[in-house]
Structure formats: structure tokens, C-alpha cells
Amino acid sequence: MTTCGGLTEAMRILEMAQSRGVLVCPGNWGTQVLGAATAQFAAFSPISPIVEFSPAQVHWSPLRKAIQDFGLPVVNGAIAFPTTPGMGIDLPDDLIAHFRVG
Numbered sequence: 001m002t003t004c005g006g007l008t009e010a011m012r013i014l015e016m017a018q019s020r021g022v023l024v025c026p027g028n029w030g031t032q033v034l035g036a037a038t039a040q041f042a043a044f045s046p047i048s049p050i051v052e053f054s055p056a057q058v059h060w061s062p063l064r065k066a067i068q069d070f071g072l073p074v075v076n077g078a079i080a081f082p083t084t085p086g087m088g089i090d091l092p093d094d095l096i097a098h099f100r101v102g
Helices: 007-020 032-044 062-068 093-099
Strands: none
Touching: 007 032, 032 062, 062 093
């Protein structure tokens, strides 16, 4: 999502791919915040059967590991979506304060 230029550009890519009859498999090699946005985009898309998912265990970053606990859960290889409004991730203020820069 961030590599292509955000949600608006991802939507343009989705429309181009759909008109050409090809699939879009969005990638996420960032935090669970980006992972939640990517998963929501793929769930919206009629041509995105899978997404790239980056678990915290493969990263050295303390930030990514801390955010992992607040990401969308994976159950039997599938992302479990929230039933409440929003992206499905809510970071506590103390976590944000701990990693704040500047």
C-alpha cells in the first residue's frame, strides 16, 4: 500500500487490474497498522484472494514486535476481521508515547 502511493493509488491499480482480468495481491512488509489497512483493502477487492503478511517474529524491530499484539489475529491461516467500525487496530497511548520520535 505504501509502496504504490497509498490507498488512492492502490484503488487505481485495482481498477486497472480488474479491467484487464488479472488479480491483485497487495503486499505488506511493515507494521500491523499497515497490515490492517492492507487486509481491509484486500477484503474490499473482488480480485485480491491473498495478501502478504509480515509477522513480528521475522523482524528485529522492537516497534514491530510491540505492535504485533494489537494487529488483526490470524486464525488457521486466515486473517480474522473485526466486527466493529474502523481498521481493526487500536494502539494504546503508552505504546505510542514510548516509540514517539521528536
